[in-house]
Amino acid sequence: MAATHHEETHPPLDGPSSPAQVLLREPLVLHNRSYSWITERICGIIEKPQPKLWWMLFIPSVLLFSIMAYLFAYLIATGVGVWGQNHPVAWGWDITNFVFWIGIGHAGTLISAILFLTRQRWRTSVARAAEAMTIFAVMCAGLYPALHVGRVWMAWFLAPIPNSNAIWQNFKSPLLWDVFAVSTYFTVSVLFWYLGLIPDLGTIRDRCKPGIKKALYGLFALGWRGGNRQWNHYEMAYLLLAALSTPLVLSVHTIVSFDFATSVVPGWHATIFPPYFVAGAIFGGFAMVLTLMLPVREIYGLQDLLTWKHIDNMAKIILLTGTIVGYAYLSELFIAWYGGNKFELDAFMLRIKDGPYVWAYVAMMFCNVVSPQIFWFKKMRQNWFVVFLVCNFVNAGMWFERFVIIVTTLARDFVPGAWDMFHPTWVDIMTFVGSFGFFLMNFLLFLRFLPVIAIAEVKGILPQSDPHGRARDPRSITEQEVRGEPIPDGFGPAPAPATTHPIAA
Amino acid sequence: MSHHFVSVSTLPAGGEKLDLSRIGKWTALLRLGAIAGLVLSAVLFVAGGAIKIGSKDFVSGEAISYTVREAFSYSWLFAFYVFFTLALGGLFWTLLHNASNSSWGVVIRRLPETLAVQFVPLLFLGLPLLFPQVRETLWTWMHDHSVAAKSGEAGSLKDALHHSNHLLYHKLNYLTLWWGAVPGFIPRFFIYFLLLGVGAYALRGWSVSQDTTGDVRPTLSARRFSCGWLPLFAISLTFAGFDWIKGLNYAWFSTMFGVNVFAGSAVASMALLIVITVTLFENGYLKRVLTAEHLHLMGKLMHAFTIFWAYIAFSQYFLIWYANIAEETQFYAIRNTGGWNYYSTFLVTIGHFFIPFILLLPRAAKKNFKRVRAIALWILFAHVCEAYWFIIPERGPKLADQPAIIWAVMLDAAAFVTIGCVVALTFLKSLAQHSLYPCGDPRLQESINVIN
Numbered sequence: 015m016a017a018t019h020h021e022e023t024h025p026p027l028d029g030p031s032s033p034a035q036v037l038l039r040e041p042l043v044l045h046n047r048s049y050s051w052i053t054e055r056i057c058g059i060i061e062k063p064q065p066k067l068w069w070m071l072f073i074p075s076v077l078l079f080s081i082m083a084y085l086f087a088y089l090i091a092t093g094v095g096v097w098g099q100n101h102p103v104a105w106g107w108d109i110t111n112f113v114f115w116i117g118i119g120h121a122g123t124l125i126s127a128i129l130f131l132t133r134q135r136w137r138t139s140v141a142r143a144a145e146a147m148t149i150f151a152v153m154c155a156g157l158y159p160a161l162h163v164g165r166v167w168m169a170w171f172l173a174p175i176p177n178s179n180a181i182w183q184n185f186k187s188p189l190l191w192d193v194f195a196v197s198t199y200f201t202v203s204v205l206f207w208y209l210g211l212i213p214d215l216g217t218i219r220d221r222c223k224p225g226i227k228k229a230l231y232g233l234f235a236l237g238w239r240g241g242n243r244q245w246n247h248y249e250m251a252y253l254l255l256a257a258l259s260t261p262l263v264l265s266v267h268t269i270v271s272f273d274f275a276t277s278v279v280p281g282w283h284a285t286i287f288p289p290y291f292v293a294g295a296i297f298g299g300f301a302m303v304l305t306l307m308l309p310v311r312e313i314y315g316l317q318d319l320l321t322w323k324h325i326d327n328m329a330k331i332i333l334l335t336g337t338i339v340g341y342a343y344l345s346e347l348f349i350a351w352y353g354g355n356k357f358e359l360d361a362f363m364l365r366i367k368d369g370p371y372v373w374a375y376v377a378m379m380f381c382n383v384v385s386p387q388i389f390w391f392k393k394m395r396q397n398w399f400v401v402f403l404v405c406n407f408v409n410a411g412m413w414f415e416r417f418v419i420i421v422t423t424l425a426r427d428f429v430p431g432a433w434d435m436f437h438p439t440w441v442d443i444m445t446f447v448g449s450f451g452f453f454l455m456n457f458l459l460f461l462r463f464l465p466v467i468a469i470a471e472v473k474g475i476l477p478q479s480d481p482h483g484r485a486r487d488p489r490s491i492t493e494q495e496v497r498g499e500p501i502p503d504g505f506g507p508a509p510a511p512a513t514t515h516p517i518a519a
Numbered sequence: 520m521s522h523h524f525v526s527v528s529t530l531p532a533g534g535e536k537l538d539l540s541r542i543g544k545w546t547a548l549l550r551l552g553a554i555a556g557l558v559l560s561a562v563l564f565v566a567g568g569a570i571k572i573g574s575k576d577f578v579s580g581e582a583i584s585y586t587v588r589e590a591f592s593y594s595w596l597f598a599f600y601v602f603f604t605l606a607l608g609g610l611f612w613t614l615l616h617n618a619s620n621s622s623w624g625v626v627i628r629r630l631p632e633t634l635a636v637q638f639v640p641l642l643f644l645g646l647p648l649l650f651p652q653v654r655e656t657l658w659t660w661m662h663d664h665s666v667a668a669k670s671g672e673a674g675s676l677k678d679a680l681h682h683s684n685h686l687l688y689h690k691l692n693y694l695t696l697w698w699g700a701v702p703g704f705i706p707r708f709f710i711y712f713l714l715l716g717v718g719a720y721a722l723r724g725w726s727v728s729q730d731t732t733g734d735v736r737p738t739l740s741a742r743r744f745s746c747g748w749l750p751l752f753a754i755s756l757t758f759a760g761f762d763w764i765k766g767l768n769y770a771w772f773s774t775m776f777g778v779n780v781f782a783g784s785a786v787a788s789m790a791l792l793i794v795i796t797v798t799l800f801e802n803g804y805l806k807r808v809l810t811a812e813h814l815h816l817m818g819k820l821m822h823a824f825t826i827f828w829a830y831i832a833f834s835q836y837f838l839i840w841y842a843n844i845a846e847e848t849q850f851y852a853i854r855n856t857g858g859w860n861y862y863s864t865f866l867v868t869i870g871h872f873f874i875p876f877i878l879l880l881p882r883a884a885k886k887n888f889k890r891v892r893a894i895a896l897w898i899l900f901a902h903v904c905e906a907y908w909f910i911i912p913e914r915g916p917k918l919a920d921q922p923a924i925i926w927a928v929m930l931d932a933a934a935f936v937t938i939g940c941v942v943a944l945t946f947l948k949s950l951a952q953h954s955l956y957p958c959g960d961p962r963l964q965e966s967i968n969v970i971n
Contacts, residue, residue, distance in 0.1 A: 037735055037738060037739075037961050037962065133971050264830070268830075268834070272838075275838050275842075276838060276841040276842060277842065278842050278844060283838070283842050283844070284774045284775075284838075285773045285774050285775035285776075285834065285835045285838045285839060286773075286774035286775045286778065287834075287838070288830070288834040288838075289775075289778060289830070289831065289834070337750060341753060341757075342774075345757070345774045345777065346774055349772050349773070349774045352690060352693060352761075352772055353772035353846070354686045354689045354690065354770075354772075354846075355846065390746075
């Protein structure tokens with residue numbers, strides 16, 4: 015059996031730094047952790063008292079959330095004039111923040127749904143937190159346009175409900191499509207997140223002592239017993255929701271891009287906007303996931319579940335999508351010049367050279383295109399501080415991107431006489447800061463009460479979960495297999511005879 | 520479906536080679552087509568300048584005529600573009616496979632690698648486009664340049680254009696033949712081929728070297744190289760699309776166009792890879808290494824990129840339609856007029872999206888070799904239609920109602936068959952040089968036994 019050409023041709027594997035070892039698939043759970051270790055570690059976060067740091071973050075975020083709630087009351091009582099909007103900048107920080115948060119709300123479902131459909135098994139450790147982040151970010155996003163309508167109590171007019179004034183929505187407007195897209199996305203994201211939680215809720219329920227806690231977890235676990243039929247239905251439902259979410263993920267930011275690109279405003283009307291916005295959202299979303307998960311991983315000791323392999327993968331996605339966003343920026347500039355439309359060119363020249371907001375464009379370029387390029391180097395992708403820093407550059411850069419698109423474009427209207435600068439008021443600033451408080455507060459509560467990593471899913475990718483043994487699991491390919499030797503022990507079926515054909519013709 | 524585990528130690532040492540003598544009749548036919556086509560094309564290019572085809576102007580309805588050479592120039596660009604995009608897609612899938620450190624595709628990777636090295640015959644086949652009589656027909660800005668330069672107005676070409684054509688004058692730093700602020704059209708033509716060709720040859724070289732040595736280092740080199748080459752690939756593709764296709768009407772512009780070219784290339788070349796893979800399998804090749812899982816994965820990628828293409832093409836159309844700015848709508852205006860309207864609606868939208876999208880939905884369709892190949896053939900057909908739709912409407916006459924159209928379509932077919940035969944022949948020859956699958960790749964066993 016062993017006498018093959020491969021033994022002659024493959025060089026011996028010498029030492030841990032041999033190239034063949036580099037080709038080995040890195041395990042997604044380190045130190046060969048057992049099922050029970052995983053359950054204990056993740057449930058422990060919920061069951062043990064929270065560390066001091068949790069409280070140190072939670073209390074200020076509640077305070078900030080309260081300020082935001084107060085400011086919203088103030089805005090509703092007074093009017094949109096408390097924000098810095100003016101003529102011509104009718105969309106200011108509010109829509110900037112809306113697009114910023116909705117973009118962050120993208121990565122969660124992307125990780126969960128698209129990476130699920132593409133069988134990216136590393137998703138399991140980050141999917142849950144990313145989905146939760148999605149939901150909280152979409153909640154933050156939704157607040158801004160809802161309040162921007164001015165008379166908030168009339169916001170129900172956005173829904174196509176027959177009313178006595180016979181006022182009907184403008185179905186030709188992308189702004190209305192946004193209402194449908196975002197609300198659908200939010201609904202499906204919540205369902206998807208909740209569905210994934212059910213087996214884990216069952217686990218937590220079973221570990222609770224009888225009492226109100228057990229009753230509540232039990233209520234939300236929907237009678238989960240982990241039987242064969244339940245798993246069967248669960249997995250089918252999960253697959254279907256993943257397939258349903260995927261077009262939704264893409265549609266939401268596409269329609270947000272339509273809000274701008276369907277107009278004839280120079281600087282907004284570019285055909286590349288839809289994929290550029292989607293790439294930007296994935297980019298910003300992954301940066302936010304890492305911003306949250308890098309500390310969580312350290313604080314709760316999840317290094318074996320959220321490994322450097324995961325961080326490396328996400329850093330690579332940030333590099334890729336950041337470069338795609340850079341491609342879009344440069345395409346816009348090139349076509350603004352090539353197209354020969356004077357107004358288009360002027361809009362971009364104002365952004366990059368002649369206008370008052372050049373600093374914002376430079377900040378955007380540096381944060382989104384230049385800073386992620388450091389991830390070309392593996393050493394940098396493996397450096398906690400660098401990854402955290404770049405992710406925060408990206409968070410800032412994506413906010414600047416929306417600011418550049420919205421405010422700098424509007425501030426320079428067609429008629430120079432109408433030009434005006436945008437100055438945020440204290441209400442603008444504190445509302446935005448408050449929305450971070452709201453976001454963080456929700457995330458901290460999520461950490462406190464729900465499993466931050468999908469317990470059942472992580473167990474599913476352990477080598478011992480594979481019914482076919484190591485031979486069927488590409489993640490567990492051994493050195494012998496890389497060399498092409500037959501499998502040495504009882505794991506998996508024996509190599510097939512040479513005459514056997516892999517396909518039943 | 521149950522698979523038996525296959526160990527690479529049970530595979531033949533040198534892999535499998537394509538036996539060209541088994542398909543001698545086909546290669547002879549391709550050779551005949553290539554030689555006859557090249558001779559005919561040379562005649563059409565050289566003597567076609569003197570033969571006229573009558574037609575009607577598609578806007579005014581007035582009688583116009585153009586020479587066979589003028590008509591054939593568009594035919595040649597169309598055929599060249601189709602095969603160029605297939606090679607582009609081949610390079611893309613190779614780059615993606617290596618850059619993403621993926622294993623499933625090792626079994627079929629030799630095919631996109633071989634597809635990508637067809638940039639060399641394509642470079643030679645693209646040379647006719649650089650002749651003044653051909654390029655000045657296709658890219659009207661070159662014609663306007665030469666008219667302006669000959670107009671005898673004082674000063675340089677720049678001065679002449681400044682008065683006669685401000686839009687073109689504005690782009691003079693880019694739309695030049697040799698050198699403006701950036702390399703002009705002709706140097707850029709060679710730069711694209713250089714960047715794409717180097718990428719294709721480097722990756723194939725590493726892959727082939729493993730066939731005999733089984734060394735793992737080329738895999739690592741290919742991975743690093745591919746990551747670095749992807750941006751260069753994207754730039755080449757974008758500007759090739761701008762120069763050759765968007766440049767047919769220099770007044771039109773769209774930031775999405777490069778992505779549109781990319782989406783079409785990726786889906787069409789995956790379709791071609793499926794067709795080739797299944798055909799090889801049916802003829803007794805790859806039997807030990809290829810499983811329905813591979814076809815399933817390829818089918819899924821083809822499906823995903825079908826959707827991606829539709830997303831891109833629709834977004835571009837929709838945004839231009841919605842904003843309704845004259846300088847942008849001109850591209851769609853001529854493609855939504857007369858016979859082209861039916862053509863656009865059916866082949867470019869339904870054919871390129873709705874039909875393959877629905878057919879590819881069931882898993883069974885992607886795992887069934889014959890069915891997935893049939894769908895792949897349809898997607899290839901739709902891709903050819905899209906290329907035709909990009910280029911031929913710029914030639915002028917309406918699609919229907921013209922006696923001349925029959926001649927024009929025959930010229931298009933002749934160019935397509937010529938370039939198709941040449942590229943198919945060189946593809947088969949390059950494929951036969953080495954094993955049909957990378958038999959020394961360290962990830963081969965992982966790839967053969969892939970499940971998804």
